Amino acid sequence: MTTEQSRKVLIVSASIGTGHMQAARAIEEYWQLKEPQAVISHVDFLDTETLSVEHLIKGTYIKMIDVFPMLYDMIYRVSKGEKKGTILQTALSYILKSRMLKLIQQEEPDVIVFTHPFPCGAASILKRQGLIDVPLVAILTDFSSHQFWIYPQVDTYFVATEDMVGEMTSVGIERDKIYVSGIPVRRSFFKDAINHYELKSPVKVLVMGGGLGLGSLEIALQHLDAVSGIDEITVVAGQNTSLYESLVSLSVRMKTKTTVYGYTSNISELMSSATMLVTKPGALTCMEAVTIGLPMVFFNAIPGQEEANAELLEERGCARWARDIHNLEDVVAALLINPPRLQQMSEQARAWHVDGAANIVNELIHILDAKSETIAPTCELETL
Numbered sequence: 001m002t003t004e005q006s007r008k009v010l011i012v013s014a015s016i017g018t019g020h021m022q023a024a025r026a027i028e029e030y031w032q033l034k035e036p037q038a039v040i041s042h043v044d045f046l047d048t049e050t051l052s053v054e055h056l057i058k059g060t061y062i063k064m065i066d067v068f069p070m071l072y073d074m075i076y077r078v079s080k081g082e083k084k085g086t087i088l089q090t091a092l093s094y095i096l097k098s099r100m101l102k103l104i105q106q107e108e109p110d111v112i113v114f115t116h117p118f119p120c121g122a123a124s125i126l127k128r129q130g131l132i133d134v135p136l137v138a139i140l141t142d143f144s145s146h147q148f149w150i151y152p153q154v155d156t157y158f159v160a161t162e163d164m165v166g167e168m169t170s171v172g173i174e175r176d177k178i179y180v181s182g183i184p185v186r187r188s189f190f191k192d193a194i195n196h197y198e199l200k201s202p203v204k205v206l207v208m209g210g211g212l213g214l215g216s217l218e219i220a221l222q223h224l225d226a227v228s229g230i231d232e233i234t235v236v237a238g239q240n241t242s243l244y245e246s247l248v249s250l251s252v253r254m255k256t257k258t259t260v261y262g263y264t265s266n267i268s269e270l271m272s273s274a275t276m277l278v279t280k281p282g283a284l285t286c287m288e289a290v291t292i293g294l295p296m297v298f299f300n301a302i303p304g305q306e307e308a309n310a311e312l313l314e315e316r317g318c319a320r321w322a323r324d325i326h327n328l329e330d331v332v333a334a335l336l337i338n339p340p341r342l343q344q345m346s347e348q349a350r351a352w353h354v355d356g357a358a359n360i361v362n363e364l365i366h367i368l369d370a371k372s373e374t375i376a377p378t379c380e381l382e383t384l
């Protein structure tokens with residue numbers, strides 16, 4: 001029987017944006033708390049500096065959403081359909097399956113948890129071909145599903161909202177495979193959560209563009225600098241070093257006190273001390289802010305999933321969406337002169353937040369333990 005001492009968990013993410021990585025770390029973090037003796041490996045499937053197919057896929061994807069968002073939008077919408085999406089989905093999976101097979105043979109896990117669809121597809125092809133026989137778990141880190149996640153070989157799906165259940169079953173995923181868990185966020189966001197929101201002085205606005213530093217941050221800063229109600233601005237450039245240097249240069253010329261960070265691990269602290277978050281609507285960042293209880297304003301949503309994220313958070317009352325970045329100044333200024341509205345947004349966020357990591361890990365442990373118990377009697381009979 002698989003026990004806490006011998007359980008081996010392989011978590012596979014991909015460093016295309018930090019959302020997939022942070023969701024994986026949230027799962028790893030909580031599982032280590034729940035089962036300290038379990039052997040947990042977290043692998044960034046696209047972590048390579050070499051000239052490889054994987055590196056090319058990662059680089060092309062990032063460049064496309066940064067420089068050619070309308071091309072990304074077209075590919076997203078075309079591939080969202082079941083038949084058209086399957087072609088591109090299958091091609092990517094076959095390209096990556098050799099790398100995935102080597103990883104699985106090396107780790108020999110009891111379960112594989114995916115927070116990105118590319119490696120999940122590769123493992124699904126291997127399972128379909130009979131080359132592996134290990135439970136595959138998919139964690140969707142957006143508020144809508146996509147064809148890239150749809151594989152009959154996946155044993156368990158965890159999704160963010162009830163609405164996604166219908167999306168998944170409509171494309172053939174069995175209902176009993178789907179669990180509504182919420183999106184996993186790290187423990188620090190629960191520790192730093194705001195108990196009661198109020199508009200304090202100084203007014204601090206936190207600006208983020210995702211871990212890759214995408215989203216026209218320079219233009220956003222210029223608009224925010226024109227808002228008289230803001231006392232301090234903190235901006236996180238992520239891993240984009242050239243953007244960081246540009247923002248530092250810009251901050252010197254701004255009249256509002258502005259602090260620029262590159263990649264930083266203390267996002268929960270920055271959020272808890274902020275009055276408002278101005279960001280592109282990546283789902284993981286949104287749920288981190290929801291957990292903190294921080295009101296949000298969105299700009300430069302990537303066509304497709306991020307637009308869907310922005311619509312949902314606005315409907316839930318947690319955020320406002322400046323659909324045109326040139327309206328960002330007006331949207332932020334209107335909220336800052338309306339403290340009751342900001343407080344209501346914070347309350348709506350705190351009322352919604354869920355502990356996705358705990359929900360996922362606890363359910364997986366239950367599933368794995370139940371599976372072990374059904375196998376154990378057979379093994380004992382064979383021994384006799």
